[in-house]
Amino acid sequence: MLATMVVLNLVLAAQAPVDLAAGTWGSAVAMPGQRSHGYLPVPGGEGDVPPLPVTVIRGAKPGPVVAVVAGVHGAEYVPILTLQRLAGRLTPEAMRGTVVLVHIANVPAFQKRTVYYGPSDWKNLNRVFPGAATGSPTERIAHVLTQEVFARADAVMDVHAGDGNEALFPYVTYFGHAPDPKVAERSRAMALAFGAPLVKPLWPDFSTPPTYSTATAVARGVPAIDVEWGGEARFPPADITRTEAGLLRVLQQLGVLAGAAPAPGKPRFVTGSESVMSPVHGLFTLDVKPGQRVKAGARLGEIRDAFGRTLAVPVAPFDGMVIYAVSTPPVSPGEPLVSLGQVADKAPTRPPEKLPRAPAVMLNHLYVVLPQDAFEALRSLDFLSRDFARVDTGLPDFKAPEASAQALYVRGQDTYVELLGPGNTFKEPVGKVGVGLSVEQEGGLSRLVTPMRMALGGAPGQERTTWTFEGKGKVPWYDVLYRKSSTPDADLSLWVSEYVPGFFQALYPDRAWDAHDVGRRAFLGPLFQPERLLRNVERVSLELSPERTATFIRELVALGYQQSAPPGDVFVLQGGGVQWHVREAARPRGLLEVGFSLTRVKNGPLVYEPGPGAKLEFSKDRPEARWVTGLP
Numbered sequence: 001m002l003a004t005m006v007v008l009n010l011v012l013a014a015q016a017p018v019d020l021a022a023g024t025w026g027s028a029v030a031m032p033g034q035r036s037h038g039y040l041p042v043p044g045g046e047g048d049v050p051p052l053p054v055t056v057i058r059g060a061k062p063g064p065v066v067a068v069v070a071g072v073h074g075a076e077y078v079p080i081l082t083l084q085r086l087a088g089r090l091t092p093e094a095m096r097g098t099v100v101l102v103h104i105a106n107v108p109a110f111q112k113r114t115v116y117y118g119p120s121d122w123k124n125l126n127r128v129f130p131g132a133a134t135g136s137p138t139e140r141i142a143h144v145l146t147q148e149v150f151a152r153a154d155a156v157m158d159v160h161a162g163d164g165n166e167a168l169f170p171y172v173t174y175f176g177h178a179p180d181p182k183v184a185e186r187s188r189a190m191a192l193a194f195g196a197p198l199v200k201p202l203w204p205d206f207s208t209p210p211t212y213s214t215a216t217a218v219a220r221g222v223p224a225i226d227v228e229w230g231g232e233a234r235f236p237p238a239d240i241t242r243t244e245a246g247l248l249r250v251l252q253q254l255g256v257l258a259g260a261a262p263a264p265g266k267p268r269f270v271t272g273s274e275s276v277m278s279p280v281h282g283l284f285t286l287d288v289k290p291g292q293r294v295k296a297g298a299r300l301g302e303i304r305d306a307f308g309r310t311l312a313v314p315v316a317p318f319d320g321m322v323i324y325a326v327s328t329p330p331v332s333p334g335e336p337l338v339s340l341g342q343v344a345d346k347a348p349t350r351p352p353e354k355l356p357r358a359p360a361v362m363l364n365h366l367y368v369v370l371p372q373d374a375f376e377a378l379r380s381l382d383f384l385s386r387d388f389a390r391v392d393t394g395l396p397d398f399k400a401p402e403a404s405a406q407a408l409y410v411r412g413q414d415t416y417v418e419l420l421g422p423g424n425t426f427k428e429p430v431g432k433v434g435v436g437l438s439v440e441q442e443g444g445l446s447r448l449v450t451p452m453r454m455a456l457g458g459a460p461g462q463e464r465t466t467w468t469f470e471g472k473g474k475v476p477w478y479d480v481l482y483r484k485s486s487t488p489d490a491d492l493s494l495w496v497s498e499y500v501p502g503f504f505q506a507l508y509p510d511r512a513w514d515a516h517d518v519g520r521r522a523f524l525g526p527l528f529q530p531e532r533l534l535r536n537v538e539r540v541s542l543e544l545s546p547e548r549t550a551t552f553i554r555e556l557v558a559l560g561y562q563q564s565a566p567p568g569d570v571f572v573l574q575g576g577g578v579q580w581h582v583r584e585a586a587r588p589r590g591l592l593e594v595g596f597s598l599t600r601v602k603n604g605p606l607v608y609e610p611g612p613g614a615k616l617e618f619s620k621d622r623p624e625a626r627w628v629t630g631l632p
C-alpha cells in the first residue's frame with residue numbers, strides 16, 4: 001500500500017502542473033477536460049452592474065482559447081439561446097483548447113429589455129469599446145470584455161441578431177484589413193467557415209481606437225467576426241440551430257473541434273452598404289423585407305406622426321439589398337431605419353468607394369411681403385442700412401433703396417432676406433413667405449428630384465430662370481425644383497435652386513469666376529459687408545395652415561433636414577445652417593421671427609422697434625439678434 005502511494009506521487013510529480021488560472025474566468029474554473037459555469041464580475045464605478053454569466057469549457061488537450069459572446073444587445077435572443085444550448089453541447093473530452101461563452105454580456109439591457117442602449121446610461125455597448133474601468137455601467141462592461149475576455153482569447157465571435165426592433169437577413173462580418181494582415185486573413189477564414197448566406201467585410205479606420213467589440217479585438221491582434229442571425233426579439237428554433245451549426249463550424253476551422261473544416265459554401269458578399277437614417281421622431285411602417293432587392297429611389301416605408309400624418313417617405317439611395325430594417329413603429333432622428341447593401345458574388349479586395357451622398361440643401365434666402373406701414377418703418381430705419389447690413393434693391397445694380405422702393409434686400413454672407421412691400425413687382429400678397437433653398441454642389445439639384453417626388457406624392461416642377469442683362473440678353477441664372485400644386489401656395493412658397501455659374505460672369509464681369517462654383521458666396525461674396533453686423537439667417541419661426549405645415553415639414557425632411565426637438569406644438573427642424581420652428585394655426589400669421597448670426601456682439605442700443613409690433617433685438621453678450629415681425 002505504502003509502495004503504491006509512493007509510485008502514484010512520483011507519477012503526479014512528473015506531470016506538468018495544471019495551470020488553473022488558464023481555465024478561470026471569474027468564478028468559472030475549469031481544469032482540462034472540464035466544463036464550469038460561473039460569473040465574471042464587473043467591478044468599480046457608480047451603480048451596481050450584475051456579473052456576466054460565463055461558461056468555460058476546457059478541452060482535454062491544449063489548443064486555442066475561443067471567446068464567444070452573446071447579449072451585447074440585451075434584446076437579441078437568438079444568440080443568447082444559442083450559447084445556452086452550446087454550453088451543454090460542447091464536450092470537453094473531445095476538444096482542444098478552451099471555449100469561453102459569455103452568455104449575456106449586457107445583463108442590465110437584458111433584464112430591462114432595452115434595445116440598442118443600456119438602461120442606466122443609455123449607451124450602446126457596441127459603441128463604447130474598449131470601455132473604461134471607472135466609467136458608466138456600459139463602459140465598465142466593455143472594459144471587462146476587452147481586458148478579461150478578448151485579451152485572453154486567440155479568436156473572438158461576437159454573436160448578434162437584429163435588435164428587438166429590427167428584422168435582419170443573416171450575415172457574418174470579417175475584417176477586410178487589420179493592423180496585422182494575418183489577423184484579417186484569419187477573421188476572413190472564420191467568417192467563411194461559419195457558412196452564412198451573406199458575408200460582409202468591414203474596413204474600419206484603425207488609426208483611432210475602434211469602439212466596436214470585434215474591431216477592438218482585431219486592433220489587439222485577435223481575429224474576430226460578428227455573427228448576425230435572427231431579430232425582432234424572436235427566437236425560432238431554426239435560427240438557433242443555424243447559428244449553433246455555424247459556431248460549431250468555426251470551432252472546427254479553429255481546430256477546437258475535430259473534423260475537417262467544411263469547404264466554404266457560396267455566400268454573397270456585401271461590397272458597400274449604407275444605413276438610411278430617420279430624420280424625425282415618429283411611427284415607421286416598413287415596406288420592404290430583409291433580403292429584398294430594391295432600386296434606387298424605391299420607397300422603403302413611411303414615417304407618420306402620432307396623429308397619422310405623413311412626415312417622411314425614406315427612399316433607397318442606390319440599387320441594393322435590404323440587410324436589416326426597423327420593423328416596429330418607434331423611430332427617432334439619427335437612428336437607422338434600413339441598412340442597404342450592394343451585393344456581389346465575389347469578395348471585395350478593397351474598401352468600398354464612398355457612396356454618393358445627397359447634396360446639402362442650404363437656406364439661400366427668405367422673402368416676406370409686409371403691410372405698407374411695417375415695410376415703410378423698416379425702409380426708413382437708418383440703422384438697417386447704415387450698421388446692420390448692406391441693403392439694396394437687387395439686380396442688376398444693387399442700388400440703395402429710394403423712398404419709392406417696394407423691395408429691400410438685406411444681405412448677409414451666405415443668406416439674405418428680401419423684404420417686400422404690398423406694391424411688389426411679383427404681385428405677391430401681404431403676409432406671403434418665400435423660402436429659397438439652394439445646393440452648393442454642382443449637379444446636386446438633379447439628385448433631389450426623387451426625394452421630392454416621394455415626399456410630395458408627385459413630380460416636382462423643374463424650371464430654368466433667366467435674367468436679361470442689357471446688351472447681353474437672356475442669361476441662365478438658376479435651375480429650380482418646386483412643389484407643383486393644384487392650389488397655389490397661399491401662405492408659403494418653397495423651392496430649391498442651383499445657380500448657373502455663367503450668370504456670375506455676366507453679373508460681375510470684372511471678377512474672376514469659377515465655372516463649377518454654384519455656391520451662395522459666388523453671388524453674395526461681392527455684396528457682403530463684413531464691417532456691418534449681419535452675418536446670416538440662422539433661425540426662422542413660421543406659423544402656417546395645418547395643410548401647409550404638413551407639406552413644408554415633408555419637403556424639408558426630404559431635402560435632408562432633421563427634427564431637432566421632441567414632438568410638440570412647435571416642430572423644430574435643423575439643417576442647411578438654419579433652424580426652422582414651424583407651428584400650425586387656423587389663421588396663420590406666416591413669418592413670426594427671424595434669428596440672425598452677427599459678425600460681432602453689438603454695442604449701444606440693443607432694441608429697435610420699427611413699426612407696429614415689430615422688434616429688432618440684439619443679444620448683449622452673443623453675436624446674435626432676432627427680428628420679431630409683429631405681423632397681425
Ligand SMILES: [Zn+2]
Pocket residue numbers: 072073076160161162163
Ligand atoms: Zn446587436
